[in-house]
Amino acid sequence: MLSDQNIFAGADVLVTGGLGFIGSALVRRLVGLGAKVTLVDSLIPEYGGNLFNIHDIRDRVNVDLTDVRDAVAMSNLIKNRQFLFNLAGQTSHLDSMTDPLTDLNINAAAQLQILEACRLHNRDLKIVFASTRQVYGRPKYLPVDENHPISPVDVNGINKLAGEWYHLLYNDVYGIRACALRLTNTYGPGMRVKDARQTFLGIWIRRLIEKKPIQVFGTGEQRRDFNFVSDVVAALLSAAASDASPGQIFNLGHREQVSLKELAELLVRMNGGGRYEVVPFPEDRKPIDIGDYYADFRKIETQLGWSPQVTLASGLEETLRYYRQHHAHYWE
Amino acid sequence: MLSDQNIFAGADVLVTGGLGFIGSALVRRLVGLGAKVTLVDSLIPEYGGNLFNIHDIRDRVNVDLTDVRDAVAMSNLIKNRQFLFNLAGQTSHLDSMTDPLTDLNINAAAQLQILEACRLHNRDLKIVFASTRQVYGRPKYLPVDENHPISPVDVNGINKLAGEWYHLLYNDVYGIRACALRLTNTYGPGMRVKDARQTFLGIWIRRLIEKKPIQVFGTGEQRRDFNFVSDVVAALLSAAASDASPGQIFNLGHREQVSLKELAELLVRMNGGGRYEVVPFPEDRKPIDIGDYYADFRKIETQLGWSPQVTLASGLEETLRYYRQHHAHYWE
Numbered sequence: 001m002l003s004d005q006n007i008f009a010g011a012d013v014l015v016t017g018g019l020g021f022i023g024s025a026l027v028r029r030l031v032g033l034g035a036k037v038t039l040v041d042s043l044i045p046e047y048g049g050n051l052f053n054i055h056d057i058r059d060r061v062n063v064d065l066t067d068v069r070d071a072v073a074m075s076n077l078i079k080n081r082q083f084l085f086n087l088a089g090q091t092s093h094l095d096s097m098t099d100p101l102t103d104l105n106i107n108a109a110a111q112l113q114i115l116e117a118c119r120l121h122n123r124d125l126k127i128v129f130a131s132t133r134q135v136y137g138r139p140k141y142l143p144v145d146e147n148h149p150i151s152p153v154d155v156n157g158i159n160k161l162a163g164e165w166y167h168l169l170y171n172d173v174y175g176i177r178a179c180a181l182r183l184t185n186t187y188g189p190g191m192r193v194k195d196a197r198q199t200f201l202g203i204w205i206r207r208l209i210e211k212k213p214i215q216v217f218g219t220g221e222q223r224r225d226f227n228f229v230s231d232v233v234a235a236l237l238s239a240a241a242s243d244a245s246p247g248q249i250f251n252l253g254h255r256e257q258v259s260l261k262e263l264a265e266l267l268v269r270m271n272g273g274g275r276y277e278v279v280p281f282p283e284d285r286k287p288i289d290i291g292d293y294y295a296d297f298r299k300i301e302t303q304l305g306w307s308p309q310v311t312l313a314s315g316l317e318e319t320l321r322y323y324r325q326h327h328a329h330y331w332e
Numbered sequence: 333m334l335s336d337q338n339i340f341a342g343a344d345v346l347v348t349g350g351l352g353f354i355g356s357a358l359v360r361r362l363v364g365l366g367a368k369v370t371l372v373d374s375l376i377p378e379y380g381g382n383l384f385n386i387h388d389i390r391d392r393v394n395v396d397l398t399d400v401r402d403a404v405a406m407s408n409l410i411k412n413r414q415f416l417f418n419l420a421g422q423t424s425h426l427d428s429m430t431d432p433l434t435d436l437n438i439n440a441a442a443q444l445q446i447l448e449a450c451r452l453h454n455r456d457l458k459i460v461f462a463s464t465r466q467v468y469g470r471p472k473y474l475p476v477d478e479n480h481p482i483s484p485v486d487v488n489g490i491n492k493l494a495g496e497w498y499h500l501l502y503n504d505v506y507g508i509r510a511c512a513l514r515l516t517n518t519y520g521p522g523m524r525v526k527d528a529r530q531t532f533l534g535i536w537i538r539r540l541i542e543k544k545p546i547q548v549f550g551t552g553e554q555r556r557d558f559n560f561v562s563d564v565v566a567a568l569l570s571a572a573a574s575d576a577s578p579g580q581i582f583n584l585g586h587r588e589q590v591s592l593k594e595l596a597e598l599l600v601r602m603n604g605g606g607r608y609e610v611v612p613f614p615e616d617r618k619p620i621d622i623g624d625y626y627a628d629f630r631k632i633e634t635q636l637g638w639s640p641q642v643t644l645a646s647g648l649e650e651t652l653r654y655y656r657q658h659h660a661h662y663w664e
Contacts, residue, residue: 100448101441104440108440112436113433149481150482152497158494158501162494166490172485172619173620
């Protein structure tokens with residue numbers, strides 16, 4: 001669909017969190033489509049930004065090391081853009097509990113500042129906001145569709161929800177076209193694997209490559225769904241391209257749902273070796289764990305024609321291959 | 333119930349927004365029950381604080397003119413308290429749209445700072461948070477119970493919701509006992525009547541006393557419920573006293589629901605004169621109006637034994653009498 005009618009060719013696109021995992025993959029694809037891309041990233045060490053993520057396209061994008069909390073700088077950066085992919089965020093659930101105000105400032109206040117800048121300086125740009133399944137909290141039914149009650153179990157979930165709703169509100173009240181994708185676990189080359197700040201799958205991959213056992217928390221029976229990064233990039237582009245998306249929330253998800261134990265087994269198999277151990281939940285994680293989660297993503301399938309194309313096995317294989325080759329850029 | 337077993341006698345109580353409409357009425361009742369009350373209020377001119385609201389009890393309370401955004405001061409103020417009635421807030425829906433960051437800082441960030449202070453310095457205090465029906469947005473069914481979907485239509489609704497959820501989260505994760513009451517339109521002596529920043533009913537009362545016509549926006553058919561301030565104070569005290577309240581959300585409401593036109597007629601009748609006119613919605617209010625709203629308050633009725641005791645007619649009569657006598661302290 002996008003290749004038939006490439007609205008991104010020559011388009012002026014801003015990507016916040018553009019040195020991060022999903023941001024950099026999106027930027028690479030946009031560059032391939034001929035977009036003029038400016039990416040914003042603060043490179044805060046605890047977050048997902050990593051210059052290596054764009055090493056192959058470094059000379060084809062504008063890199064701006066602004067923090068999204070800098071209202072004045074962001075106000076200038078949004079001017080004259082046609083698209084804003086708003087991906088910058090604090091993603092760690094645990095960090096949101098130990099430093100909740102920082103999470104609020106990035107995931108809520110900075111979002112409101114960006115939208116205010118759009119209201120004042122550029123109401124014509126189109127925004128796609130990266131939200132999270134975390135806003136649903138512990139599922140009351142499965143799979144979780146977009147009508148599922150909202151009930152975040154950590155500060156991160158509350159602040160991401162506020163950030164998401166500001167976007168929908170500015171769409172409804174001011175006509176600034178914006179939509180939100182509620183992402184589930186995303187994985188692939190470029191993800192943060194140094195620790196578990198982005199997803200537990202990151203540290204699993206690192207430990208496997210370091211020949212240490214993967215640690216599965218709890219019973220290992222918790223079921224989850226996973227999207228390979230190229231599928232998430234396709235969803236972001238579809239949402240930006242569609243006239244049906246403004247004002248809407250879309251779940252991402254995958255037909256394959258696996259228990260964490262099954263995932264660990266699959267990962268060990270794709271790695272051709274390694275092992276995992278089931279250990280009790282750490283005290284700080286237990287109260288904010290959400291149990292089973294997998295999404296009903298029929299809305300985006302029906303309305304935007306998106307569905308995940310990459311199987312878990314092939315996605316994990318590609319991810320492992322990447323980190324075996326490039327791990328020095330991610331945790332050394 | 334409260335008189336049988338007065339847990340507030342001698343109790344160390346902090347009330348934020350204590351010079352405001354509901355705050356000052358609560359403080360007066362707490363003083364009557366023998367509590368040692370410290371009230372916090374920033375007296376920002378656009379908000380509800382008014383020293384005249386405590387003129388009769390001024391020497392029986394500690395007044396601290398701190399802004400709840402001052403994290404260090406609030407951190408000291410919560411120490412050694414047994415109860416916190418957390419009522420300070422930015423209440424204007426319109427102001428939340430023209431200055432959304434201020435709304436966020438007061439209704440969300442300051443709340444998170446207060447809860448952080450409790451987590452670090454006083455986990456034993458019990459908190460009642462004054463939330464708002466605004467978090468529901470435009471009702472999908474009536475009456476609105478606590479399970480109604482959340483869908484705020486303005487920045488104020490989003491930020492109040494975040495503030496509310498931080499409280500419930502700190503209850504669940506850290507065991508800091510907190511609950512939230514979702515208030516509907518509250519009215520009575522001490523309300524802000526200078527303008528419509530607290531509720532449209534305020535400016536109606538002012539205009540009636542000034543012998544100007546009341547302006548009813550839209551069709552005048554929108555139905556709403558109203559609580560007299562003494563009933564809201566009773567609910568706040570019940571919530572603080574009960575062992576069943578922590579972690580819970582309770583709607584307030586009233587059996588009497590009236591259309592805005594009926595309300596205007598009743599107000600004119602109780603005033604013994606005056607008139608109203610139905611005028612189109614102002615442009616800035618239309619997109620954030622919620623239409624019909626009235627609450628299902630059976631949860632608080634069942635669980636805390638609260639129900640509203642004051643009829644709309646008698647509450648309005650008392651309110652009009654108050655402002656005829658004291659209007660010089662409220663709008664001159």
